[in-house]
Amino acid sequence: MHRFSTIDEVRAWRRARFADGAPVALTPTMGALHAGHLAHITTLRERTDTVICSVFVNPTQFAPDEDFGTYPRTLDRDATLLREAGCTALFAPTADEMYRGDFSTSVIVSGVTEQFEGEHRPDHFRGVTTVVAKLLCIVQPDLVSFGQKDAQQLAVVRRMVDDLEIPTEVVPIPIVRDPDGLAMSSRNAFLSDADRAVGLMLRQALIAGREVWTGTRDRLRVEAVMSNVLRPTDRIDYATVVDADRFVHADRATESPLGVVAAVVGRVRLIDNLDFSDVDSP
Ligand code: AMP
Numbered sequence: 001m002h003r004f005s006t007i008d009e010v011r012a013w014r015r016a017r018f019a020d021g022a023p024v025a026l027t028p029t030m031g032a033l034h035a036g037h038l039a040h041i042t043t044l045r046e047r048t049d050t051v052i053c054s055v056f057v058n059p060t061q062f063a064p065d066e067d068f069g070t071y072p073r074t075l076d077r078d079a080t081l082l083r084e085a086g087c088t089a090l091f092a093p094t095a096d097e098m099y100r101g102d103f104s105t106s107v108i109v110s111g112v113t114e115q116f117e118g119e120h121r122p123d124h125f126r127g128v129t130t131v132v133a134k135l136l137c138i139v140q141p142d143l144v145s146f147g148q149k150d151a152q153q154l155a156v157v158r159r160m161v162d163d164l165e166i167p168t169e170v171v172p173i174p175i176v177r178d179p180d181g182l183a184m185s186s187r188n189a190f191l192s193d194a195d196r197a198v199g200l201m202l203r204q205a206l207i208a209g210r211e212v213w214t215g216t217r218d219r220l221r222v223e224a225v226m227s228n229v230l231r232p233t234d235r236i237d238y239a240t241v242v243d244a245d246r247f248v249h250a251d252r253a254t255e256s257p258l259g260v261v262a263a264v265v266g267r268v269r270l271i272d273n274l275d276f277s278d279v280d281s282p
């Protein structure tokens with residue numbers, strides 16, 4: 001597996017892939033890789049032999065009071081996992097490489113970014129869309145994967161790729177969960193055993209919410225039931241049902257309703273979601 005830290009190295013590698021005609025797939029990550037990330041590599045490998053994974057803890061998507069400083073960084077272990085998963089190349093730039101002193105450009109997607117994660121993490125999506133646009137320009141991949149775990153991020157990136165006519169197919173990857181049902185996340189490492197038990201309530205809230213939605217299509221009743229299940233958490237940011245493409249509140253006519261929750265447990269902010277259109281979806 002190649003290991004690149006500069007944009008020039010990636011560009012030279014990409015030029016050779018254009019020359020040999022191999023389709024290239026990209027998985028952008030912040031590292032501290034787990035089985036959820038590796039599922040991206042496995043899925044993309046079904047479409048192409050050439051997969052590049054980026055590992056970059058992007059400072060511009062963290063607010064000053066968030067966990068940029070303590071976010072887990074395990075690059076050598078990540079490289080081993082990626083090699084074992086059949087990844088072709090790893091791109092792990094420094095912040096100085098990605099943002100040179102005079103960097104002045106932002107990519108801002110309106111509408112779909114404005115509520116939920118966008119409301120609770122102001123500027124987060126601007127950081128995400130700017131760095132993703134930059135990665136897409138550097139790698140020029142045919143395919144890029146994004147996880148359904150971060151469902152609003154997936155919707156935002158799809159909007160950006162559509163609006164800017166970026167010639168890359170966005171491949172959604174289903175949420176990978178631990179056997180107890182907790183959605184895998186690099187931040188789960190910071191949960192104590194007791195926190196973890198409370199963290200499981202996000203999924204329980206979603207399952208209870210889906211039952212109410214299926215029976216009533218009444219968003220306010222869904223919110224009441226989910227908030228009740230989530231009472232043991234330390235803070236509920238939101239627990240509701242949205243339109244999965246636009247990230248506005250769902251109504252009775254919404255064709256792709258998605259249950260979404262965000263809550264703080266101990267020192268960790270957790271998010272999860274569940275497809276409410278399919279009563280049997282996992
Ligand atoms: P992150 O490193 O947290 O920025 O995540 C990198 C990519 O992996 C994003 O597209 C995430 O949505 C995705 N991802 C994170 N956790 C999971 C999971 N449990 N299952 C599937 N994909 C995930």
